[in-house]
Amino acid sequence: MLSRTTRVADELLYPRADETAREGVPRGHLDALAAAGALGLATRAPALLRQATEIISAADGATWFVYAQHHQPVRAVAGSPNQALRDRWLTPLLTGRALSGHAISHLARPGPPVVTATPGAGGGWALNGRIAWLTGWGLADVVLVGALAPDDRVLFALLPAEDLDSPRAAVHRHTLWSMHATHAVAVDLNDVPVGRDQVVSMTRHADWLRAHLNHNANTHPAVFGCLRATSRFLDRYETFKAWSDSAKLRAEQLRSRAYGLIDTRPPGEAIDDRLATRAAAVDLALRTAAACVAAAGAGSMCSDTTAARLMAEASFHLVHSQTPRAKDAYARLGGALGGSPC
Known part of the structure; x- marks a missing residue:
């Protein structure tokens, strides 16, 4: 799978x-990554998904981020007590015949809930509020939506x-740099x-938030993919070879430390x-991306x-998760x- 994913990334x-x-x-x-088996990693060993993430994000940060949206819904469906939902969606999601996205980050924001779920007739629910960020619009077939119940x-x-693209919803496209x-x-x-058949799970908000915050304390593997990409770019320039070599060494030290914490310590x-x-x-990704800008010059x-793309991708990791x-x-x-930034 990793060899096939590498070929998709490289070619x-x-x-x-x-x-x-x-x-x-x-x-x-995404279809090419699905054919390589890379969309079915959510329920396999975490180290496999880390490796695939590094490979994909090193090749193309935008495709990686759409790809990354797929795994949380797959894990949620795989662990759902809703047998009918698992039967309907798990295999298509694991094989990539169906692509998923998610809208759950708003659940971590302080203050009043921005997306709410109100009980309806027949065991169903009604969703109200604003999903501030949903990635992969027009690509995802299904979306995992989180909403706070009473x-x-x-x-x-x-x-x-x-x-989500119906008279009961309004879609607003973001313009991002x-x-x-x-x-x-x-x-x-x-x-x-x-409907009841669309409910994946119900969980205490405090429990979800604790797990979410613990998970997001970790270094995302895509940062190390970004560092691969910036180092590869710097390798083109003889005057930046020492910078690239130093960044690779430091990245490997941080990678070992980050993954060691994930693999050996409780969350x-x-x-x-x-x-x-x-x-x-x-910070290393940002500084190395800045070196790419310096190496390429005014162009x-x-x-x-x-x-410019690498600088934008590195900057994204400042706010991702x-x-x-x-x-x-x-x-x-x-x-x-x-000391003081001033």
Whole structure:
């Protein structure tokens, strides 16, 4: 599977990455990854998904991010007590015949819930509120939506994408300077119905939030894919060879540390170490991407260049899966590196 995924990355994703950043991620990229077996990794060993993530994100950050949306819904469906839903969707999702996205990050925001679930007739629900970010619009066949129910539980529902593109919903396309190619939208929900057969699970919000925050303290493997991409770009320039070699060495040290924490420590332990490692890895990706801009020269100011794309992709990791704790860890890193940013 990893060999097939590498071939897709090297022969399809990487040669077209700059074009994809301009034109948007095509469904064909996800179909090729599905044929390689890369869309069925959510229920397999985590190390496999980490390796595939690094391979794909090193080739094309936008395709990686659409690809990344698929795995949480697959895990949710695989663990669902709803037998009918598993029978209907699990095999298509694992094989990539159906592509999924998710809209759950709003559940981690403080303050009043932004997406709510109200009990309806026959054991169903009605969804209201605004999904601020939904990636893969027009590509995903189904979307895992999280909504807060009145009893402080979270309803997770798997909805066909067309249910979110109906008179009961309004779609607003985002204009982004980074990852614009990922087809990101906001969706307003107005009594969008959820049938019993579409309910994936119900869980206590506090339990979900604890697991979410613990998971997001880790360094995402895509950061190391980004570092592969920036180092590969710098290798073209003799004057930046030493920079590239140094970045590769530091990236491998951070990678070993990050994955060691994931593999050997329980999720709720060593949170400060996880966050510090994450901050250091993202900072290294940003500095190495900046070196790509410097190496390419003034031409890199054009938004359709490889260096500009790499800078935008590296910058994205500042906010991807960001939590207040992750932001604080990055601020502490900045203070340690050079004191006041002024």
